[in-house]
Amino acid sequence: MTTTARTDAPTRREQILKEAARLFAERGFHGVGVDEIGAAVGISGPGLYRHFAGKDAMLAELLVGISERLLTGGKRCAMEREKDSAPPEALLDALIEGHIDFALDDRPLITLHDRELDRLRESDRKLVRQLQRQYVELWVEAVRETYPALVEADARAAVHAVFGLLNSTPHLTPAGSLPGRTATAELLHRLARGAFAAAADGV
Structure with a gap:
């Protein structure tokens, strides 16, 4: 995919x-x-x-917009997997790849979410949370299909842990010190899959 x-x-x-x-x-x-x-x-x-209309409108569009984009991308991956009759791990890999693209290419949005989410109007903040919950559920389903031994609660905990891993990119060393975008993406992918495998091995 x-x-x-x-x-x-x-x-x-x-x-x-x-x-x-x-x-x-x-x-x-x-x-x-x-x-x-x-x-x-x-x-x-x-x-x-x-x-x-002003800075508040920009912030709302940035944070709501990226939540919508991630969810839309995740749903597209799920539809492609169903259409292609691909194995469960293909969907999980596609979700990881899509999130890594976001984490490497849109680092300022991760920082904004962490620092400024509470500045949104309540309605916008609720919308962001709603979109994020739907996105998490896509991942939980993909993880449980790939690692059937994981119960739902453990799968959800593993998903949030992997999000923490992938969303740590704003704290990485300056781009010039990294091994390159492709190598960094591959490393993050291995770490994410390793985290899920470790969670399943512990069951």
């Missing part, structure tokens, strides 16, 4: 969100002004209001 990489140029709205995520992650939500976000994409601060 593979995912198709996007090749078209990002929209101005997407450019704004990318720079907002980077700046929020680096300096904190309250440490960044609208003018600075505008300058990062080459437009005036007030010009941002043609795209977003």
Whole structure:
């Protein structure tokens, strides 16, 4: 199972969100002004209001958006596995690969989620949690099919532990010191599968 990489140029709205995520992650939500976000994409601060109502709207779209994207990607993997009649571990591997892509390519969003989720409106925060629960359930089902000996509670605990492992990428050494994206992705994949196998071996 593979995912198709996007090749078209990002929209101005997407450019704004990318720079907002980077700046929020680096300096904190309250440490960044609208003018600075505008300058990062080459437009005036007030010009941002043609795209977003303000910083709160940007933060909400970033955090709700990535939760939606991960869930959509996970559901697509499940549909492809069913269509191809692939073995259970194929779905688990696809889920791991998709999450690793996120963890390596969108590190600022991990930092934002950890630091700024409580700043969202209650309705947006509840939506993020709802999407995340559905995403977790996709993983739990894939793990239990791959490792039938794992009971549901243990599978869920293992999934959250693997998320902690994969989402540690913002704390890795600077990119120039890493063994390269491909090697890092392969290492994370081995560690994730190893964690699930270890959980199953302990049963």
